[in-house]
Amino acid sequence: MSSPNTDRAVRWLAPVLFCAGVLAGCADADLYLDRRDTISLSAGDAVAANIVAQTVDPWPRVAGNRNIAFNGDRMQAAGERYRSGKVIPPKGISTSSVEFSTSNTSSGAAGQ
Numbered sequence: 339m340s341s342p343n344t345d346r347a348v349r350w351l352a353p354v355l356f357c358a359g360v361l362a363g364c365a366d367a368d369l370y371l372d373r374r375d376t377i378s379l380s381a382g383d384a385v386a387a388n389i390v391a392q393t394v395d396p397w398p399r400v401a402g403n404r405n406i407a408f409n410g411d412r413m414q415a416a417g418e419r420y421r422s423g424k425v426i427p428p429k430g431i432s433t434s435s436v437e438f439s440t441s442n443t444s445s446g447a448a449g450q
Contacts, residue, residue: 419425
């Protein structure tokens with residue numbers, strides 16, 4: 339037979355050893371970071387980079403064309419008009435192709 343002191347020591351030692359074994363798995367904080375599926379710790383946004391690379395560009399191809407045809411003489415004349423304060427007002431600012439003149443015909447229209 340075993341002595342009562344040995345039984346008490348076994349009952350006390352078993353939970354202590356169990357808790358020590360469970361906590362031993364948490365001892366190494368770098369263990370999780372060492373077993374990642376990435377090349378380095380900064381390689382975590384590969385999925386986001388792939389999504390951006392495969393996104394359709396909403397701009398047409400000609401939007402990136404920096405070689406825009408222009409008329410230099412016309413641009414120079416516009417700059418001179420702007421500097422001298424002789425800006426030509428636009429002719430037709432409406433969406434209609436018919437041009438209307440502003441005249442005072444309100445006295446004749448009210449009597450009819």
